[in-house]
Amino acid sequence: MRRFAYCKVVLATSLVWVMLDMFILLYFSECNKCDDKRERGLPGRDVLRPREGPGEGGKPVVISKENQEKMKEMFKINQFNLMASEMIAFNRTLPDVRLEGCKNKLYPDDLPRTSVVIVFHNEAWSTLLRTVRSVIDRSPKSLLEEVVLVDDASERDFLKRPLEQYVRRMEVPVRVVRMEQRSGLIRARLKGASLSTGQVITFLDAHCECTIGWLEPLLARIKLDRKTVVCPIIDVISDDTFEYMAGSDMTYGGFNWKLNFRWYPVPQREMDRRKGDRTLPVRTPTMAGGLFSIDRDYFKEIGTYDAGMDIWGGENLEISFRIWQCGGTLEIVTCSHVGHVFRKATPYTFPGGTGQIINKNNRRLAEVWMDQFKNFFYIISPGVTKVDYGDITSRSSLRQKLQCKPFSWYLENVYPDSQIPRHYYSLGEVFSYTANKEIRTDDLCLDVSKLSGPVMMLKCHHLKGNQLWEYDPMKLTLIHVNSNQCLDKASEEDSQVPSVRDCTHTRSQQWLLRNVTLPEIF
Ligand SMILES: *[C@@H]1O[C@H](CO)[C@@H](O)[C@H](O)[C@H]1NC(C)=O
Ligand SMILES: *[C@@H]1O[C@H](CO)[C@@H](O)[C@H](O)[C@H]1NC(C)=O
Secondary structure: OHHHHHHHHHHHHHHHHHHHHHHHHHHHHHHOOOHHHHHHOOOOHHHHOOOOOOOHHHOOOOOOHHHHHHHHHHHHHHOOOHHHHHHOOOOOOOOOOOOHHHHOOOOOOOOOOEEEEEEEOOOOHHHHHHHHHHHHHOOOHHHEEEEEEEEOOOOOHHHOHHHHHHHHOOOOOEEEEEOOOOOHHHHHHHHHHHHOOOOEEEEEOOOEEEOOOOHHHHHHHHHHOOOEEEEEEEEEEOOOOOOEEOOOOOEEEEEOOOOOEEEEEOOHHHHHHOOOOOOOOEEOOEOOOOOEEEEHHHHHHOOOOOOOOOOOOOHHHHHHHHHHHOOOEEEEEEEEEEEEEOOOOOOOOOOOOHHHHHHHHHHHHHHHHOHHHHHHHHHHOOOHHHOOOOOOHHHHHHHHHOOOOOHHHHHHHOOOOOOOOOOEEEEOOOOEEEOOOOEEEOOEEEEOOOOOOEOEEEEOOOOOHHHOEEEEOOOOEEEEOOOOEEEEOOOOOOOOOOEEEOOOOOHHHOOOOOOOOHHHHO
């Protein structure tokens, strides 16, 4: 019986394949006349007919021994393997990396149309045009209004007239817009957005590749609720080989005390909310920043970007906090996959240096959106309070006008698993003592692994155990509950670090926990 059922399945599957082959044959015989249509490709053909050639199917490109030296030289130009990139077709095939459940989802016909805005600065010809080609080839024409390329004052000749001439021939309007001087990602994106016309604006980086079905699920979420801002899953295109590697649907965006964007595992509560269906969008506390779609009017309504931020950095957290605190939703749409070349180093220099710019942007972000929780950032980033952050009155009044919720609401409701403790007893020079009775800095907690021995900072596990400390505000002791020993300051002879010892109630075991005010520290 079971064998029979198995045969039926095999028979049915082969029948489907035969029919598919016939369909493909038909399609091509008919399409011999229409070259144009042929080049655009049949949706899904990528998967059915892998092509031969470097990088096809998302495979890694291997550079021959004799070309290794040249490859290394070329790598320096853009901080990725330019030689490999130049070998790969602009319209290379890619694997369909979506979850099975995504492949036959249906979307409404009347989705909003999008403009795709891509900012570039001295980008390589091959990566830029592969980005554009993949957008055009893998987006339904009815949903793609235009592609807007914003040149942030590139210095390379091929990105001038040759680029304009090349994109003129494409089947979808591709505009090249020039910034008069180096303006940075934020201002260049604002310019691109203001000149585009689609109902939705989709921002992409200049070294991406869109995969089959990437666009429809993004636009469908915005159609459902125009205050939803959506990101695709960001797949990894290797900077060494241009191999295409699927990103995980089990990570989402967060940040640490230094306000660095970080990926973290999707927490159980978010799996539960979706009843375990991984094809449903994940609510994410923050976005990585490079790739997202947003309704044009909503983008304006919530204050686009902070134009007082320079160049790059911090703008992704700023827009993330703003979306959530001001009544929107930020999602990773797990059925949408876009690849991105991740580089280990940036090939660009910025006027004034990257560090200063990011500190300034982060200060604006902290001052406008984080309320008293900004102090976690300041305490872990010595010197940052000396950085001038300019005038923030217009952003603060935007927050007022939109009646945005406090940062504590965000931590409580959107990002309860954040590294920033929502409730704390004290925040001092070195650590915080949290309401969960951890002594903690960022994602590290004071831990005891040896009786009467030195303490260590280990990754917080939130299971209490060896990271549980009881503070006695009268006796000023910090008792390590598991061992019933007291935290003792480093004594010169035996060690440089504090230890736990039997409680003696001497001076070396007294700790004053209070909330310091920042001027005391800096
Ligand atoms: C890819 O592009 C090349 C060069 O323009 C063209 O000859 C080829 O037909 C295209 N292939 C597909 C599958 O569209
Ligand atoms: C420190 O500040 C936090 C947050 O405002 C507050 O909950 C806590 O009671 C304060 N602790 C002390 C010792 O004043």
